[in-house]
Structure formats: C-alpha cells, structure tokens
Amino acid sequence: MLAAGAAPAGAQGFDWQSHKGTTINLLFNNHPWSQAMRDLTKEFTAKTGIETRMDIFNEEQFRARLATLMQAHSPDIDVYMSLASREGQVFDRSGWFADLQPLAKNAAATAPDLNLPDFSKGLMDSEMVNGKLVALPINMEGPLFYWRKDIFAKCGIPEPMAEEDLLPTAEKLKNCAAAHDMGMVTPWAGRGLRGILNYSLTAFINNLGGDFATPDGKPGLCQPKTLPGLELYAKLLKDYGPPGALNHTFTQVVELLGQGRIAMTYESSNEFANIVRFPNRASDLGVKPFPPGRASGINKPVVIGWGISVSAWSKQQEAAWMFLQWATSPEIEARLVDAGVAPPRTSVFNGPTFKAWTAQLPIRQAWADSLVTVARIGTSVYQSPTDRIPEARDIIGGAVQQIVLGQASAHDAACAADAELAKLQ
Amino acid sequence: MLFAVAMIVFPFGYALVLSMQDFVFGHDAHFVGFGNYVRMAGDPQVRLALVLTVELWLVSLALQLVIGTWLGLLLARMRRGRGLARAVLVSPFMLPPVVVGMMAIVILDPSFGIANWLLGLMGIAPRLFLASPDTVILTLAGIDTWQWAPFVALIVLGGYLSLPSDVFEAAAIDGAAGWRRFRYVTLPLLAPTIVTAAVLRSVDLLRFFDIIYITTAGGPGYASTTLNILAYRRGFEFFDIGYATATMVALAAVVFGTTLAFARIRRAVRW
Numbered sequence: 001m002l003a004a005g006a007a008p009a010g011a012q013g014f015d016w017q018s019h020k021g022t023t024i025n026l027l028f029n030n031h032p033w034s035q036a037m038r039d040l041t042k043e044f045t046a047k048t049g050i051e052t053r054m055d056i057f058n059e060e061q062f063r064a065r066l067a068t069l070m071q072a073h074s075p076d077i078d079v080y081m082s083l084a085s086r087e088g089q090v091f092d093r094s095g096w097f098a099d100l101q102p103l104a105k106n107a108a109a110t111a112p113d114l115n116l117p118d119f120s121k122g123l124m125d126s127e128m129v130n131g132k133l134v135a136l137p138i139n140m141e142g143p144l145f146y147w148r149k150d151i152f153a154k155c156g157i158p159e160p161m162a163e164e165d166l167l168p169t170a171e172k173l174k175n176c177a178a179a180h181d182m183g184m185v186t187p188w189a190g191r192g193l194r195g196i197l198n199y200s201l202t203a204f205i206n207n208l209g210g211d212f213a214t215p216d217g218k219p220g221l222c223q224p225k226t227l228p229g230l231e232l233y234a235k236l237l238k239d240y241g242p243p244g245a246l247n248h249t250f251t252q253v254v255e256l257l258g259q260g261r262i263a264m265t266y267e268s269s270n271e272f273a274n275i276v277r278f279p280n281r282a283s284d285l286g287v288k289p290f291p292p293g294r295a296s297g298i299n300k301p302v303v304i305g306w307g308i309s310v311s312a313w314s315k316q317q318e319a320a321w322m323f324l325q326w327a328t329s330p331e332i333e334a335r336l337v338d339a340g341v342a343p344p345r346t347s348v349f350n351g352p353t354f355k356a357w358t359a360q361l362p363i364r365q366a367w368a369d370s371l372v373t374v375a376r377i378g379t380s381v382y383q384s385p386t387d388r389i390p391e392a393r394d395i396i397g398g399a400v401q402q403i404v405l406g407q408a409s410a411h412d413a414a415c416a417a418d419a420e421l422a423k424l425q
Numbered sequence: 426m427l428f429a430v431a432m433i434v435f436p437f438g439y440a441l442v443l444s445m446q447d448f449v450f451g452h453d454a455h456f457v458g459f460g461n462y463v464r465m466a467g468d469p470q471v472r473l474a475l476v477l478t479v480e481l482w483l484v485s486l487a488l489q490l491v492i493g494t495w496l497g498l499l500l501a502r503m504r505r506g507r508g509l510a511r512a513v514l515v516s517p518f519m520l521p522p523v524v525v526g527m528m529a530i531v532i533l534d535p536s537f538g539i540a541n542w543l544l545g546l547m548g549i550a551p552r553l554f555l556a557s558p559d560t561v562i563l564t565l566a567g568i569d570t571w572q573w574a575p576f577v578a579l580i581v582l583g584g585y586l587s588l589p590s591d592v593f594e595a596a597a598i599d600g601a602a603g604w605r606r607f608r609y610v611t612l613p614l615l616a617p618t619i620v621t622a623a624v625l626r627s628v629d630l631l632r633f634f635d636i637i638y639i640t641t642a643g644g645p646g647y648a649s650t651t652l653n654i655l656a657y658r659r660g661f662e663f664f665d666i667g668y669a670t671a672t673m674v675a676l677a678a679v680v681f682g683t684t685l686a687f688a689r690i691r692r693a694v695r696w
Contacts (some may be wrong), residue, residue: 060642064661071450071666090664093451186536193642195662243535244556246645256536387451391663401646405558 013108016326019319020049024078026323027055027069029062031306032270033138034081036339037327044326050319063087070096073313078320081138082309085380088129089387091309097134098310103321104133111325118330118345123305126380135307136328137344139270139336142303142374143200144367145291146257146275147264150284151176151185159286160264162294163207167232170240173263188236189253189262192246192404194397195390197233199302200266201400202382205229206300207293212384212396219384219421221396221414231410234403246401257281266290269374272367273340287366289373303378305344342371386424395420437677444671450664461671470647470655471672477562478651478676482630485566485573489626490619492570493577498611500578501585511582514575526639529555529568533640555640558648565649568636573629577622584618585611616694624687631680652676 026041028034034056041052057065062081069077071094082091091097103109104116116124123137147159155176160169166188173187191197205212210226213219220226237245242256254271256262258278267275276282292299308327310320326332333343334353343349349372358364383392399417402408408416444461448454465471500510517525532538533554541551554564588611596610634653637643643650643658650658652672660669 060638060662064657067450067661067664090451193644194646195642195658243551244553244645247556247641252534252536259537261536388449388663391665394658394663398646401644405646407646 014111016048016111016322018108019316019322022316022319023051023053024314024316024319024323025053025055025076027057027062027066027077027080029081029306030056030058031081031139032273032339033306033336033341036336036341040327040332040335044323047326048319048322050322052323070094070311070313075311075313075315077311078314078316079308079310079323082135082307083304084127084129084134084307085304086389088126088134090389092129092132092134095312096309097129097132098312098314098317098320099132099134100136100310100321100324101133103310103317106318109318109321111329113329114325115347118347119328120305120344120346120349120375122303122375123307123344126305127307135309136324137305137307138328138341140303140305140342140344140371140375141268141270142301142371142378143203143266144269144272144287144289144370144374145264145266147286148260148262148284149286151182151263154180159288160291162291163204163229163232164294165291166236169264170236174240177263184261185263186240186242186256186261187263188240189242189245189248189256189265190233190237190267191250191253192237192241192248192401194246194401195394196249197397197400198382198393199268201229201233201396202379203266203290203299203301204233206379207290207296207298208232209293209296209298212382217385218425219418221384221399221421222411222418227410227414230400230403230414234400234410237400238404238406246404257285269342269367269371270340273338276361276363282361282363285363287363287370289370289377299377301374301378302380302382303374304380342368384418384421384425386421388424392421392424395424440670440674443667444674446667448665448667450666454667457667461668462675464668465671465675470650471652473647474650474652474655474672475679477649478631478653478679481562481566481633481649481651482627484563485569485630485633486623486626488566488570489574489577490623492574493622494581494615494619496574496578497581497585498607500582511579514578517572518576520572522635523639525568525572526636529636529640533564555649556645558645561641561645561649565633565637565640568640569630569633573626577626580622580625581615581618584615584621588614613694614696617691617696620687620691620694624684624691627683627687628680631676631683652679 028037038054041054045051066080104114119137120140123140127133127135127137152159155173157169157172157176160166170187177185191200205226208229210223210229211220214223221230242262250268250271253265253267254274257265258275258281289299290301308324310317310324314320330345330348333345333348334351337343337354337357343354348354358368383389383396386392395417399413402413403410445456445458446454447457447460500507503510532540535541535551535553535556540554544551553560555561592610592614596606601610632653633651634657637649637651637654638657641649643654653676656669656672659665659672
C-alpha cells in the first residue's frame with residue numbers, strides 16, 4: 001500500500017543546500033509541535049539556506065485561514081499542518097494536497113536517510129488518501145485517563161479499572177471531597193464544547209459495546225448499545241464536572257487539572273507536558289489508557305496523528321518537501337520529546353533519547369506506555385460514516401450538550417442526531 | 426468610482442452569486458437559484474440564530490443607550506477632570522475584541538474566574554454567566570455594554586455640549602428641574618444624537634462576532650449561536666460555503682434594513 005515507503009534510488013544529486021536563498025511559508029495550528037518548531041526552524045535555515053515565515057493560529061482560525069488561501073489557489077502557503085483523519089477526503093477532493101510520493105521517489109529531492117518505513121505504519125496509512133501520500137506524520141496522540149493518585153489514596157478509593165467504575169468512583173470522590181473539606185475539587189472534568197468532545201466521547205461509547213454506526217453503515221448513535229456511553233459521558237459532565245463544563249475545551253481542562261481542582265479526567269496525551277509543568281502534578285498524577293468496558297471487554301480509544309503537507313499550489317514544492325524531511329527527521333523528533341510530542345518514528349520511540357527521557361520520571365514512563373497501548377488498540381474514526389466529518393462531530397456533540405442541559409433524554413437526543421447525521425451521508 | 430466597484434460592488438456581487446450555489450468544498454458547485462434561501466426559511470437553527478441576533482442586539486442597544494446617555498450627561502456636569510474621565514472612558518473601546526474576550530473568560534469562568542469569588546465575598550451564590558443558556562445572552566450584552574457604553578457616552582457628551590444653553594435657562598426659569606427637565610427638555614433635544622449613536626451601535630451589534638466566538642463559540646448548546654456565528658461555522662468549519670454566504674447575505678439585508686429604519690427615525694426626531 002505504501003508505495004511512498006520506497007526509498008529514493010540513491011543519494012545522487014541530493015543536496016540540503018540546493019534551494020538555498022528561497023523562502024517558504026508555513027501555516028501551523030497552535031500545538032506543542034508547532035510551538036517547539038518556532039525555535040527550531042532557524043536550524044533548518046542554517047542547514048538548507050531556506051528562510052521560513054511561520055504563522056501559528058488556534059485551531060479554528062488556522063482552518064479558516066487555510067481554507068481561504070487554499071480555495072483561492074494561493075501560492076502563499078507552502079507547508080501546512082493537516083489532520084487527514086478529519087479532513088483528508090475533503091482536502092484531497094478540493095485538490096489542496098501535493099502528492100508526496102513523486103517527491104519521495106525523486107533522488108535529487110529526497111535525503112537518502114529519509115526512511116519512510118520508519119514511521120509508524122498506522123500513522124502512515126492514515127496519511128494515504130485516495131492513493132496519495134498527503135503528509136508526513138509529526139506526532140501521535142490520543143486521549144488518556146489522568147487521575148490524582150493522592151486524592152484517591154486520601155479517600156481510600158481505588159483507581160477505576162473498568163469504564164463501569166467511573167460513575168461510582170465519581171460519586172465516592174464527591175462524598176469524600178465534601179467530607180474532607182475539598183470543596184474546590186470536582187470529581188471529573190472533560191471536554192464539553194460540541195465540536196470537539198467526540199475525541200473523548202468515542203472511548204465511552206466503544207468500550208461499552210456501542211458504535212457511531214450501525215452494522216450497515218448508517219448513523220448509530222440511537223442504538224441501545226451506544227446510548228449508555230453517551231449517557232455516561234453526559235452524566236459525568238453534568239453531575240460530577242465543574243460548572244460551565246459545556247464551554248470547556250482542553251484549555252480549561254488542563255488548567256483545572258494543573259491547578260489541582262479535579263480528581264480525574266480524560267484528556268489528550270498532547271497536553272501531558274503542559275499538565276506536568278504545574279507544581280506537584282508530575283508526582284501526584286497517574287496516567288493510563290481509558291479503562292476498558294468490563295462487560296464488553298472492549299478497549300477502543302481514539303488515536304490520531306497530525307501531519308505536515310505540501311500545498312498543491314506551492315511554487316516551491318521541493319523546498320517545502322525539504323522542510324518536511326528535516327522536521328520529521330529522527331534528530332528533530334528526538335528533540336521534540338521534551339515538548340511532550342510523541343514521536344511517530346519507531347526508531348525514535350524506541351531510541352535511547354526517548355527512553356532516557358521517559359526513565360527520568362515514572363509518570364513519563366506511564367505516559368509513553370499508554371501511548372504504545374493506544375497506538376496499538378486505537379481508532380481514528382470517531383463519528384458516524386460520512387465525509388462531512390466536522391459537521392457530523394458537531395451534531396453528535398450537540399446531542400451530548402442537549403442531554404447535559406436536560407433539553408432531551410439521551411434516547412431522544414441521539415435519535416434526533418441520527419436523523420441529522422443521515423443527511424450527511 | 427472604480428474603487429467602489431472593486432471594493433464594494435464586486436465582493437457583494439460575488440457573495441450573491443455564491444449564495445445561489447450549492448458549494449461545499451470537495452464537491453462540485455452547482456447553481457441552485459434561491460435554494461439556499463428556501464433552505465434557510467425551513468432551518469430551525471437559522472430561525473433560532475435570527476432570534477438570538479435580534480435579542481442580543483436589542484438588549485445590548487438598550488443597555489448601551491441608557492448607560493451611555495447617563496454617563497454622557499454625568500460627564501457634561503463635571504467641572505473638573507472631564508479630560509481625564511474622557512480618556513478613561515475611551516480605553517474600553519480601544520481594546521481589541523480578542524483581549525476583551527479573553528478577559529471575560531478569565532473573569533467570568535465559573536470555576537476559576539474572579540467574578541464568582543467576588544460574589545462569594547458578598548454572600549451571593551455563584552453564577553454560570555457564559556456557561557448557562559439562560560444567562561449567556563445577557564452576559565454577552567453586558568460585556569459589549571462595558572466596552573461600548575462609553576462610546577455612546579462620548580457621543581452624547583458631544584451632542585449635549587453643542588445644545589443651545591438658552592433653552593435650558595428658559596426651562597430653569599419655568600421651574601423645570603431634575604427628571605422633568607431631562608424628560609421634556611434634554612431628551613428631546615438629544616434625540617437626534619442618541620439615534621445616531623443607536624445607528625452606529627446597531628450596525629456593530631448586528632455584526633457582533635468576535636467576543637461571542639472567543640468566549641462561547643456559540644454555546645452552550647446553541648444558546649449564543651447568532652447568525653454570524655452560524656454562518657462562520659457553516660462556512661469555515663463545515664465548508665458549506667454556499668449556504669454560509671446566503672446566511673451572511675440575509676444578515677446584511679437585516680443590517681441594511683435596520684439602518685434605513687433608523688434613518689427614518691432620525692428624520693422624525695429632528696428639531
């Protein structure tokens with residue numbers, strides 16, 4: 001499948017300085033990877049003589065800017081971050097991706113040590129869209145279960161081993177917080193904004209045996225096996241979450257967790273570095289994959305990876321491709337580990353730098369082990385079948401919000417959402 | 426003329442053309458005539474967005490006109506320090522909306538905002554502010570009023586200072602004071618100024634977007650999804666460009682209609 005895995009014929013003609021003097025424009029989403037890149041790109045310039053102009057926007061604004069420029073066929077972007085699992089189909093049909101395979105096969109444009117097969121196979125597969133290689137992976141991420149070991153110990157409550165344990169655990173934590181004058185600590189926090197909560201919701205649904213789709217590929221939110229996960233997610237937010245949870249995204253969840261205001265959450269592995277920067281969190285937090293369903297035995301969380309793509313409208317695709325190679329090289333990936341970016345290259349993940357870094361703190365080791373598990377068992381599908389993915393996720397998130405707000409029962413909200421989702425198929 | 430065509434007529438004409446297409450990124454665009462407008466008429470989200478847009482506009486405008494007029498008249502009476510007060514009043518609307526939005530998040534967040542902490546000190550139960558569908562519109566109106574009521578105040582101050590003083594002297598001789606003087610002398614004389622302020626604020630309020638987007642992104646639920654937010658999300662998040670453009674054209678029509686209505690009101694209150 002991965003024709004792009006083929007290495008170029010040889011090093012003949014390849015020269016990092018071959019595009020010296022050109023300038024490439026980079027458009028990135030605000031992400032630990034791009035923040036780290038801000039400091040590192042001067043090394044790219046030193047190595048290649050290629051100047052870079054980098055714009056970093058928050059995710060929504062990033063997408064708006066990208067869509068505007070790409071739809072105008074603007075050559076003002078050469079490299080951009082992409083999430084093929086979310087928008088790969090739409091971007092490809094719009095003709096926004098340059099196919100990287102011809103570049104990868106061009107010996108004059110590709111470093112001999114690029115070694116595409118070194119990238120995690122799952123991540124590389126997700127970067128293949130309609131037979132094209134549309135990006136190189138820059139990270140691997142998925143939501144992880146974080147819990148405050150000290151609070152659990154103080155309350156004499158065991159960590160949840162199955163998804164079914166979450167609700168009773170939250171109840172016990174609530175009672176314990178009241179009894180021990182920990183009024184500022186809420187048992188749970190999670191994403192409540194409708195467009196982004198699917199990322200966390202998916203494991204809730206999957207692990208209790210549910211699915212976003214029916215066996216024949218129709219929207220399946222209203223299925224009897226899917227409803228319990230939906231209800232549980234909403235109930236935790238409503239009865240055990242912080243006030244105002246429906247406006248919360250990872251920013252607020254990380255802030256609350258960092259400040260020691262919540263006892264457990266299910267948030268992105270990407271936020272690990274930000275979380276453990278808060279005092280004491282590196283020592284009092286536990287991290288692991290989301291608990292599996294006890295009755296179902298299923299454990300199927302989300303795992304995704306951002307990539308970097310070359311614009312189809314770029315006038316400097318070879319220079320842009322050079323940036324991709326440098327930014328995803330083992331040397332750079334190893335240095336990004338400090339920023340909490342999980343390396344997508346197998347050699348780096350299993351390499352001495354990453355291992356030494358994880359060995360420094362038990363929680364880092366737990367984080368790395370969790371990522372290995374999530375990469376093995378995870379899915380990048382977290383909505384019902386459609387190519388209008390952002391809209392579908394918004395509809396599903398809207399159903400959760402209706403349940404939390406008490407505007408509809410889980411059954412009614414889910415069935416109404418299914419009717420809307422069917423229109424997107 | 427060329428500038429007007431290039432900068433106004435062409436973009437608006439292009440928007441009209443787009444609004445008549447079924448155009449979703451990744452799919453072929455095709456002409457649907459008024460299909461998007463018909464779809465809007467039957468779309469409950471558009472109806473809700475229109476109601477919320479009007480609600481936010483009316484609540485904010487009322488608050489800003491009342492508070493702005495009061496502040497303006499208060500400034501007019503100041504004998505000393507008016508320049509300083511004016512400089513202080515200018516500062517909120519000099520702030521970029523992003524800053525105001527971020528400030529609102531930090532202050533009003535129910536979990537770590539200082540607003541609830543201050544309410545707690547006064548023995549008042551915590552509020553959800555932007556996080557409750559029941560209070561989000563009022564809170565957004567409050568934020569916008571904090572930023573823009575001073576603007577109305579400065580307009581009113583300018584209008585008041587330009588009024589003929591003999592009218593007020595005659596009113597004083599006739600015994601008009603306090604509320605009666607305000608109701609029967611000051612307010613009618615200031616009416617054209619206040620209507621001008623209302624027009625300026627209405628155009629802005631109907632297009633109100635940035636602070637809503639930063640603080641709630643249209644939530645919780647759809648409780649602050651105004652027409653602007655709805656169109657933005659449909660266009661830039663769901664890539665449904667034709668429908669989003671139709672929504673924006675409809676909003677532009679509302680803004681244009683409102684401005685025309687105010688122009689008529691202004692003529693009616695002219696003295």
